[in-house]
Amino acid sequence: MDQELDQEVALRSALRQERLTDAGRLLRELSPVEVERFLDRSDPHQVPIVFRLLDKELAVQVFAALDPRQQSQLIRGLRDENLQQMFGQLHASSQARLLDEVPAEVARRLMAGLGSQQRADAGRVLGYPSGSVGRRMSPVLVQLQAGTTAEHALRQIREARIADRHRDRLVGLPVVDADHKVLGTVGLADLVCAAGEDLVEELAASAGASVLATEDDETAARLSAEHHLLALPVTDETGRLVGVLTLDDAVGILEDEESEDSARSAGAEPLAQPYLSTPVTRLVRSRVVWLLVLAVGATLTVQVLEVFEQTLEQLVVLSIFIPLLIGTGGNTGNQAATTVTRALALGDVRARDALRVLRREFLVGLMLGTALGTVGLLIAGLVYSWGIGLVIGLTLLAICTVAATVGSLMPIVAKRIGVDPAVFSNPFITTVVDALGLVVYFLIARAVLGI
Amino acid sequence: MDQELDQEVALRSALRQERLTDAGRLLRELSPVEVERFLDRSDPHQVPIVFRLLDKELAVQVFAALDPRQQSQLIRGLRDENLQQMFGQLHASSQARLLDEVPAEVARRLMAGLGSQQRADAGRVLGYPSGSVGRRMSPVLVQLQAGTTAEHALRQIREARIADRHRDRLVGLPVVDADHKVLGTVGLADLVCAAGEDLVEELAASAGASVLATEDDETAARLSAEHHLLALPVTDETGRLVGVLTLDDAVGILEDEESEDSARSAGAEPLAQPYLSTPVTRLVRSRVVWLLVLAVGATLTVQVLEVFEQTLEQLVVLSIFIPLLIGTGGNTGNQAATTVTRALALGDVRARDALRVLRREFLVGLMLGTALGTVGLLIAGLVYSWGIGLVIGLTLLAICTVAATVGSLMPIVAKRIGVDPAVFSNPFITTVVDALGLVVYFLIARAVLGI
Missing domain, CATH: 1.10.357.20 (SLC41 divalent cation transporters, integral membrane domain)
Known part of the structure; x- marks a missing residue:
């Protein structure tokens, strides 16, 4: 904490004195989470200045961690190719939330930069009503077919070659039948601890089995929290798997809801972005x-x-x-x-x-x-x-x-x-x-x- | 939801008409979470009646899921042997929270029923100040020594023979050195996806590496939520591992804090138990x-x-x-x-x-x-x-x-x-x-x- 404070003080003074090279050097010493926190606490007019000082790769990571409203304020100052690259790196659910925040003209430009698969993904998420769990779920990384053994399932997970930063989302895996209908969820720990020949559907827990994509996001998040679900499968109205609500997603939804309820209870609209960086x-x-x-x-x-x-x-x-x-x-x-x-x-x-x-x-x-x-x-x-x-x-x-x-x-x-x-x-x-x-x-x- | 409503209506009418055999039969059809929810919504004087109708095994599970204040209201009507058995089944952190709620005389009787190891565990948790993360953390199920390979770590996890209901807590595992000092946390998914000969300390993430047991529980929980940590190692002041804050623990802490803030903001003390079952x-x-x-x-x-x-x-x-x-x-x-x-x-x-x-x-x-x-x-x-x-x-x-x-x-x-x-x-x-x-x-x- 104290070390972070020192860095923040040095960085703020470099920015105030417009020593931008020093500021850039200091920023490079921070992790993406630390940069995000620094931006959250910066005056609104300084946010774009700081952001432009970031190395490209760091900027992409930081951008992904910001609230949609902060993102929408930032992109006004970005050139199209940078913008489209950053937008392309977001999850479909984050893309949908950002598109909700920006004017139609900007939304069109953002969508133009996506590949056809990505555009289809974003379009699908946007098809769910705002406030539904379909808007907040994560994409399915690995789904297990009924009849798969635990040993084979672990091999399947390994061979999917999921990137480091997405691996935590593998802790709960949906099990589906031949029609892609959800049967339940199996914990990664259950797979690891099981005998190799156990079948995934026998290991799967069916408690709180799944939730409709059109369901209210807060209801789904409370279900996750109450049943301690690491991953809650999300389905379309025919019961087919379309995504997963991770416990992490659920935490994000609940925090947003609390902020909203807290603001509303005092007769104010929620800010949807950190206080100090709000104009x-x-x-x-x-x-x-x-x-x-x-x-x-x-x-x-x-x-x-x-x-x-x-x-x-x-x-x-x-x-x-x-x-x-x-x-x-x-x-x-x-x-x-x-x-x-x-x-x-x-x-x-x-x-x-x-x-x-x-x-x-x-x-x-x-x-x-x-x-x-x-x-x-x-x-x-x-x-x-x-x-x-x-x-x-x-x-x-x-x-x-x-x-x-x-x-x-x-x-x-x-x-x-x-x-x-x-x-x-x-x-x-x-x-x-x-x-x-x-x-x-x-x-x-x-x-x-x-x- | 609708099915649950029907069951609830049938159950309430059986209780009102004092058809206790029918009520007991209806209760046996419910899962522990459903029974808990039914108790949460029952009038205060009915809660002990319903609880006594439960089968012993179900009663133990339901008891563990209740809020400490509800537990303390229930145990007044229980006989010592049942009481001590239920108390013994709780985690050390839940035991500590219940002991905070009951009179000293009852606390003494509860502690008397514990084995020496359990009494030591509860005593250690009670040693941390109320409101600290030491009071809310989970015990360490498996810790990995630096120098262990991924393959060996997975075998170690399998051989620990962790009970089904605790397995979800294996998704993040603390890595320690020879002195039990925490080096970081490795995700179970990282172990599964790694090459067999990779060392656990190389796979471990050090971001938000650990937290002191005396740290404020809300601060620790926010750290978990912000950094998306499935498991946050908790240490004593010498850096030695004493427990783990799971994301699930963190969610519980944050919900309690929100309830507290919400009550306080309107000038009321938090209830610490569901509204309808509060006298x-x-x-x-x-x-x-x-x-x-x-x-x-x-x-x-x-x-x-x-x-x-x-x-x-x-x-x-x-x-x-x-x-x-x-x-x-x-x-x-x-x-x-x-x-x-x-x-x-x-x-x-x-x-x-x-x-x-x-x-x-x-x-x-x-x-x-x-x-x-x-x-x-x-x-x-x-x-x-x-x-x-x-x-x-x-x-x-x-x-x-x-x-x-x-x-x-x-x-x-x-x-x-x-x-x-x-x-x-x-x-x-x-x-x-x-x-x-x-x-x-x-x-x-x-x-x-x-x-």
Whole structure:
């Protein structure tokens, strides 16, 4: 770590002082992963400069390791022949993701550089809908026919002469019948440990046997993680093998999903690239639309308060508790929504569990409201008056119950109507709960204080 | 999926009607993973009933697959001999995690059932601090001595006679020298594809060579994911091999961390067990302390408003915009905080980048504030008066700038002082920004409107 820090400092200072030869020399001492990490942490305008300083072979490797959005920002400055070479080195799934990011004109130029086989591969991947596992799977390197012995299978793997960097993808191998239909997966370790004459289909595990290429990529990745699958065969609708989701692919999908859920939960679009190398204008764009939508939604609170303006004028002290009360409501709602959203993502809760969740969160809200309401009643009662204390206590009880119930329900409703549950984000729930809370507050105040 | 649903419905109805023989028969048709999932989705009081219906062998496998907290809830109802047998079947790392969950008296009884070797293994794992990779690593099944040929290594693996269910952990094998110091890791696929006389140390990759057992588990897991490491050797401080972090272990750690961050971001303690099988009282406990702390923090807003009570009395209309203004501030702050927290978790941003992040978020806040302020100025100006419009516009500009800056800084400050950045959660930031926003609002109102 510390050594890496020294190198980074030396490299940044060489770049700042425009000593590009020194910078190039320092870059040559780094591994592709280290260069990638350096680019991830560079200011957006420096990324293309650094990239042009790389040796050609290193540049190809680094390019392959970048996020699609970073790739699309880089290729604007590259000449066609370099570009097409780098593009040609990517896996079909990475090619498809990059093509999604670039304008149609650039996509056409990129495709033009591919050979006919590669173009067919990329085209096949692009045929699967965005967000499907077909878009993220790895190509099949070796598939074993049923009837093959373990000894023969090992020879087949050796003779396939897979390049070093792809070999880790051989740890789980799909077994198919004569029609290319998937029977299961056999672990490389099982082949090594088996008696030479054992048949591959007998060694193969059928648990979580395969997944359709059109299946949601997150669902497939969670299946891999839950069943500890080193390789999950991916099939077309006739059951024929078209690719493999490695555990490594699954990790990548899950990390992307987490980043997306995390951004969405705060009402922002995911960046899809590292923070420091993202242009400031893109940060603004990822947030401004949601902020405006939420602000428009928040005019609901203005309307509610206008309705109760007379009550407010009679008793200005009521306005003093507004931020505390709606803040507590928002917090309670967010706790419930976040818990349920995560449970939905993990598959612990499903859309059809709506009633069970609702019953539980109603109880939770009631208990939380009782605890907070009692504290509020005592403090406000002692500091202000028992009338005010009663209003605050009852309002907290009501707001917590409503907020937990509404907050837990919204992600499930989103899931039912086929929307990402994280879209009903925390700020969205806060806005709804704010408006509801204000109505509850003033109704209780009017009733208790007789105004 | 649909078939699973049918089975679940049949099973739940058998349990509800207390037809336990039928339920036991239905359970025998399920795989361990399916039973685990059924337990994850069962009401807390039903979990021990279902578990007692399982055949002994299945029960052992299911028990091993549960979360430590679920295990600790189950074992209260088990007899000592069953308990000790199940405990004995767990990996040392799972044993350590369960021991962390149970009372000392139960821990003593659990340990009493272990053989001396197992007790030593568990004791070694317990010697590493909670949250370290030493607590989560897998034991070494096979280690290869430098100087071993590929052919001999494969024979050694075969002769180790590793049980079926552990074989997937053989896909990456640590290479050590005569002193048990780690030289690197060799992939099983590399061994299979190599010429028989190649030496294992020549085949071994040294990238991300090893990690200390006391290292933070999340850091180690991210290293595995980033470098696509099937197996990461774990060493003691003298460099000697003590265990292996498999990619599968890494996935488990990352999922736990995501669940933790997600709960913390909403101001709740992580559940550490599936939602539906968590007792309601535990849900309340995971939330009530944070809610009370935040409510106490929110009394800051009450104090601010008391200071400006006279201004409020003069112009009640000002109170109407309070929820909208502080809501927008909270949203902006949360967007910034969530983005930076996620970037810190991924290693895209480090604590020493504080100034760069601050500069960027100040700019982002300024741009967002300009956009929202302009809209606010126009709408409030047209609906109310241009004086009010100016107050709203300027306040939105100031609040957005302050909120983005403060929101981005808090996770970095947390990281610097060695606290989980997710602890400065969204509700926490909202509370701080609420109070700051109110001060800004009333100062601007007084200045512009001359009151």
